[in-house]
Amino acid sequence: MNFCHTCGKQVSLKIPDNDDRKRYVCDNCGEIHYQNPRIIVCTIPCFEDRILLCRRAIEPRLGFWTLPGGFMENEETTLEGATRETLEEACARIKIHGLYTLFNLPHINQVHLFYRSSLLDLDYAAGAESLEVELFRQDEIPWEEIAFPAVGNTLELYFRDLVHGEFPVRSADVLLTDDGKRYIKSHH
């Protein structure tokens, strides 16, 4: 950030009065430009014993499989966002059952939420950001080609919980090792 989006003058990185961390503050009008984590809303769309995955048509991780999801928008709820993203990426209509996993990704300032859901019909198809969309049984999941650790972890937990039919909400952090590898640290 170089300029104030309100008055167009230069900003400086400094600690405002009564604050304890650096913010972009306008040199002219004094506006403080706060920057905060963004929310990614995703679903686990199920049909009988199968889960719908999307093969990514965009970077990052083009060609890898993921659960449908994307940035939560202003003026919507997490459920509305997750439902919208599932329609956009997999052309799939769902009924949402509830929150299942929450992941913090502090290195990219994101929080990912995954919602359990059921497909309302089988008229799914690849949306603009997907190469293909397919239903997988547990033993068919392309584990080696999953796009993101949070997606793989959510699928593992889901199939484990499916045995008992109970799905408590679980949360974890996706962190980086010193050499930049991602690993999952569960909160429980």
Next chain:
Amino acid sequence: MNFCHTCGKQVSLKIPDNDDRKRYVCDNCGEIHYQNPRIIVCTIPCFEDRILLCRRAIEPRLGFWTLPGGFMENEETTLEGATRETLEEACARIKIHGLYTLFNLPHINQVHLFYRSSLLDLDYAAGAESLEVELFRQDEIPWEEIAFPAVGNTLELYFRDLVHGEFPVRSADVLLTDDGKRYIKSHH
């Protein structure tokens, strides 16, 4: 938003290519300035059968009681943010047990997360944004002076779940009626 924070030239509100909603787009460098909901991280700090509340020293709802919480910052996790806010607002050290409630507030583009926690000691005090900080038993809670619907609802649910000692994660939307009154619509 009037100006691009990267190049300082004017922005226009328009729908970018391959998008379906209006964004602020720079007329000069083309940067798209996405705006997304922010996360408020809060805790329910417990000590035996009492809960710690803070009386707000700032607007909105100055003088009303709330659970400690505030904006999640970049580069932190939800747990770190909730712990930090509890220290800032109530000078209280806690151990977090788990996520308890999630509220969408789409009219102000916020998602509020409340975490169950235990006070590690009784050396709490009013932080800069609190007038006073106090422990309340269920029958002592100042129900008529609670600052926000999500806080009141979280406290109600908590005391109800406390009877059985089980605290499933619950979520809801805080919505506005046509005449601007807030009401809670549970997801379950």
